[in-house]
Amino acid sequence: xxLRRVRLVLLVITLVVLENTVxxxxxxxxxxxxxxxxxTVAIAYEEGPQTGxxxxxxxxxxTDMLLSATPAGLSGLSFALTGYLLGVLQGGVIxxxxxxxxxxxxxxxxxxxTIFLVVGGIIGVDGFFTLAxxxxxxxxxxxxxxxxxxxxxxxxxxxxxxxxxxxxx
Amino acid sequence: MVVYRREGQRxxxxxxxxxxxxxxxxxxxxGNGLIDSFRSGFRDAxxxxxxVVEEAFSPVRNLFGGVTDYGDLKAENQELKRRxxxxxxxxxxxxxxxxxxxxxxxxxxxxxxxDATGVAARVVGAAAGNFExxxxxxxxxxxxxxxxxxxxxxxxxxxxxxxxxxxxSTVTLIDSPSIGIGVRLENSNVNGLTEAHTGERxxxxxxxxxxxxxxxxxxxxxxxxxxxxxxxxxxxRDGAFPPDIAVGRVVSVDISTTELEPRIAIxxxxxxxxxxxxxxxxxxxxxxxxxxxx
Numbered sequence: 001x002x003l004r005r006v007r008l009v010l011l012v013i014t015l016v017v018l019e020n021t022v023x024x025x026x027x028x029x030x031x032x033x034x035x036x037x038x039x040t041v042a043i044a045y046e047e048g049p050q051t052g053x054x055x056x057x058x059x060x061x062x063t064d065m066l067l068s069a070t071p072a073g074l075s076g077l078s079f080a081l082t083g084y085l086l087g088v089l090q091g092g093v094i095x096x097x098x099x100x101x102x103x104x105x106x107x108x109x110x111x112x113x114t115i116f117l118v119v120g121g122i123i124g125v126d127g128f129f130t131l132a133x134x135x136x137x138x139x140x141x142x143x144x145x146x147x148x149x150x151x152x153x154x155x156x157x158x159x160x161x162x163x164x165x166x167x168x169x
Numbered sequence: 170m171v172v173y174r175r176e177g178q179r180x181x182x183x184x185x186x187x188x189x190x191x192x193x194x195x196x197x198x199x200g201n202g203l204i205d206s207f208r209s210g211f212r213d214a215x216x217x218x219x220x221v222v223e224e225a226f227s228p229v230r231n232l233f234g235g236v237t238d239y240g241d242l243k244a245e246n247q248e249l250k251r252r253x254x255x256x257x258x259x260x261x262x263x264x265x266x267x268x269x270x271x272x273x274x275x276x277x278x279x280x281x282x283x284d285a286t287g288v289a290a291r292v293v294g295a296a297a298g299n300f301e302x303x304x305x306x307x308x309x310x311x312x313x314x315x316x317x318x319x320x321x322x323x324x325x326x327x328x329x330x331x332x333x334x335x336x337x338s339t340v341t342l343i344d345s346p347s348i349g350i351g352v353r354l355e356n357s358n359v360n361g362l363t364e365a366h367t368g369e370r371x372x373x374x375x376x377x378x379x380x381x382x383x384x385x386x387x388x389x390x391x392x393x394x395x396x397x398x399x400x401x402x403x404x405x406r407d408g409a410f411p412p413d414i415a416v417g418r419v420v421s422v423d424i425s426t427t428e429l430e431p432r433i434a435i436x437x438x439x440x441x442x443x444x445x446x447x448x449x450x451x452x453x454x455x456x457x458x459x460x461x462x463x
Contacts, residue, residue, distance in 0.1 A: 017215060020305075021222045024295035027442060030370065031299050050179050057186045061193075065211040066294070068332050068339050069301040069347065072204050073193030080186045084179075116300070123194060126346045128300070132368030136299045 004161045008043075011158035012059045015039055015151070020066055031139040034109060035151055036063050036075075038144050040083040041108035042101070042155035049087030056083030070125055078115035082108050105148035109141030209334035212305065216337055219293050220307065287321075287448040288312050293337070300367060302345035304328075304444055309336045314449050317409065322447045325415040325438035326350070326402060330449060338449070342441050343416060344372050351408060352416050355399040363400075363416065363435070370441075372417060374400065374433040382431060383422035394422050400435050411452050 015035035023032040036059035044052025060079030064072040121128035290306035320327040332339040384393035404412035417435035
């Protein structure tokens with residue numbers, strides 16, 4: 001249990017660092033993937049809405065610590081809500097399908113990005129209600145989908161708990 | 170019954186998270202030292218890891234850039250050769266008047282970009298996420314970097330330092346909506362102000378007084394705006410940026426029937442998406458200020 005938590009912390013730090021360093025050079029149409037958001041979707045898919053929301057909140061706050069133009073807590077809120085929604089979907093609608101990670105990351109990216117923009121716009125962050133931003137949310141969601149299998153595999157490793165004897169789907 | 174209880178627990182947790190997030194957002198929006206300290210501490214803590222990852226990734230990045238940008242590099246090379254020839258001619262013409270300008274600047278005691286000393290820094294990261302135009306550099310207050318200092322890279326303006334911790338600083342880039350720069354056009358010297366929009370790489374130019382239209386074939390260059398014309402920082406008293414630093418190049422001048430003024434778009438001369446080393450200028454330079462006040 002402790003080891004799992006350590007690995008989850010390691011997962012968040014690694015993804016934040018990668019997003020902040022490596023992926024800033026790998027922009028596609030000005031967008032980079034939201035790695036912690038993809039990990040949140042992966043955890044929510046595995047563990048359900050409660051853990052998904054909690055993990056999303058923590059990983060979102062870690063992401064917020066490296067932002068300065070938007071207030072801290074904005075990513076935490078949008079990631080937590082995305083984790084919760086995807087967790088609920090997983091429990092009620094989505095069946096266990098192999099290779100579903102890109103679709104989940106796409107949906108998660110769209111939901112997370114939209115919540116981020118809408119809440120950010122409402123609290124007064126400049127220039128959030130524009131077509132350019134909507135385009136970035138869409139491109140980033142597609143990018144999320146493309147690299148989802150890698151992030152899901154990493155999240156699967158971090159979340160693995162032999163005591164519970166549960167397999168990852 | 171168990172199902173209802175679990176459902177209730179889920180919703181309570183979500184409610185706690187939402188309220189906590191909104192609380193943090195509100196506190197940070199009003200400017201709270203505690204959250205700023207957390208930010209600085211977190212950045213400083215992961216800074217060594219980021220340095221290592223950035224360094225380790227550089228060969229892959231160069232390879233990726235070389236492969237994907239081969240066509241662009243070839244075209245850019247041709248364009249640069251053409252520009253070098255043109256500039257060599259211009260330089261020899263301007264050399265004749267350059268000495269006189271220098272003498273006049275000394276006589277009038279005008280500070281220039283050359284007066285400003287600086288701190289060289291390496292870019293170690295960019296803002297996580299898609300909605301922010303900042304980069305992180307590996308020099309902070311312990312190296313003499315302070316909030317408000319202008320940042321340049323080789324051939325042009327990069328941005329302004331907006332937050333500083335002991336070992337790191339955040340530089341807000343010039344294509345961020347939070348930065349407006351007083352600029353002048355290369356040929357006409359008409360003053361304007363830059364206006365950036367989130368999610369757009371091109372920066373708009375708004376005139377302060379005179380309105381200029383796009384250059385036609387016969388029009389003199391100093392009465393219109395031409396594509397590829399350079400835009401420099403303007404000289405203002407207590408300005409945030411030193412004068413005469415290249416900011417961008419005009420990429421389009423569009424006249425719309427519905428707008429009163431033309432839409433002028435400029436593209437930064439520095440590739441803001443691929444910064445490696447920058448220089449934080451000590452501006453206003455303490456030495457210059459001292460000389461002026463004494």
